[in-house]
Amino acid sequence: MLKKLNSTSQTELNAPVAVKVASVDKIFPTQSGQNILALKNVSLDIKEGEFVAVVGPSGCGKSTLMRIVCGLDRATNGSVYVGNQLVRAPGDDVGVVFQNAVLLPWLDVRGNILLPVDLKGRRSTADEERLQELLKMTRLEGFDSKYPFELSGGMKQRVAICRALMCEPSLLVMDEPFGALDAMTRESMNLELMRICAETNATVMFITHSVAEAVLIADRVAVMTARPGEIAEIIDIDIPRPRDLSVFSLERFNVYTTRIRELLGAETIV
Ligand SMILES: Nc1ncnc2c1ncn2[C@@H]1O[C@H](COP(=O)(O)OP(=O)(O)OP(=O)(O)O)[C@@H](O)[C@H]1O
Numbered sequence: 001m002l003k004k005l006n007s008t009s010q011t012e013l014n015a016p017v018a019v020k021v022a023s024v025d026k027i028f029p030t031q032s033g034q035n036i037l038a039l040k041n042v043s044l045d046i047k048e049g050e051f052v053a054v055v056g057p058s059g060c061g062k063s064t065l066m067r068i069v070c071g072l073d074r075a076t077n078g079s080v081y082v083g084n085q086l087v088r089a090p091g092d093d094v095g096v097v098f099q100n101a102v103l104l105p106w107l108d109v110r111g112n113i114l115l116p117v118d119l120k121g122r123r124s125t126a127d128e129e130r131l132q133e134l135l136k137m138t139r140l141e142g143f144d145s146k147y148p149f150e151l152s153g154g155m156k157q158r159v160a161i162c163r164a165l166m167c168e169p170s171l172l173v174m175d176e177p178f179g180a181l182d183a184m185t186r187e188s189m190n191l192e193l194m195r196i197c198a199e200t201n202a203t204v205m206f207i208t209h210s211v212a213e214a215v216l217i218a219d220r221v222a223v224m225t226a227r228p229g230e231i232a233e234i235i236d237i238d239i240p241r242p243r244d245l246s247v248f249s250l251e252r253f254n255v256y257t258t259r260i261r262e263l264l265g266a267e268t269i270v
């Protein structure tokens with residue numbers, strides 16, 4: 001069963017820390033022998049059930065940070081904890097969604113979503129129930145035997161989200177998951193993601209280029225500087241939930257987006 005939130009309020013103030021990024025540096029050696037300092041002294045705590053968006057100019061190290069949090073890459077200095085565990089390798093309890101839905105073309109929707117279960121062993125009745133629940137939640141009911149080439153971009157991304165949620169990860173890490181979608185699909189995916197998060201109480205680290213998207217969906221927005229990527233400021237988004245697109249016309253929305261754009265300077269994209 002999906003974990004239910006018993007209130008529509010934002011993250012509890014005293015919630016335990018789900019992700020701890022502590023003084024992380026990342027240096028990439030290059031063939032020319034010149035090292036690239038991609039991340040510099042990045043620290044960020046994300047509480048259980050909290051939705052944190054990370055924005056920053058292209059090349060500032062957002063994907064690098066995401067890979068380090070997921071255990072797909074190692075920090076040069078500093079450490080990352082998910083729950084109480086030091087991250088050393090990709091963990092079972094982290095769901096990852098990449099910019100382009102990475103689906104296996106020879107598997108149908110059902111096979112793609114159940115992939116993490118199949119990789120671990122045999123499907124149980126509970127897995128089938130959870131699959132049906134996720135299909136319903138993402139409005140993909142009736143599409144379970146379709147193949148990726150039969151789906152729209154938004155549908156593929158929803159399948160990727162279902163797959164990431166299949167094993168009830170304590171943490172969902174998303175790297176510009178809606179970057180390739182048109183504006184309308186993107187807005188409806190934002191609303192759907194907020195609904196899914198409210199229903200599952202997932203902790204989310206969400207990377208985006210879009211300042212408006214970050215303010216619409218996040219509890220806090222971490223703004224990064226250009227390379228070497230540092231956290232310039234973390235902004236609390238004090239807009240009550242549930243939220244919908246009317247958020248865009250709030251005075252507070254403009255205050256937040258203006259502040260973030262100031263921090264990003266001329267490099268802001270959206
Ligand atoms: N494997 C690597 N080897 C060398 N340099 C790398 C490597 N991966 C990333 N970099 C460099 O580190 C910096 C940060 O890259 P990263 O992909 O994390 O940026 P980003 O913020 O995700 O950018 P974008 O918004 O364009 O996706 C860039 O300068 C990039 O060239």
Ligand SMILES: [Mg+2]
Nearest residue numbers: 062063064175
């Ligand atoms: Mg990136």
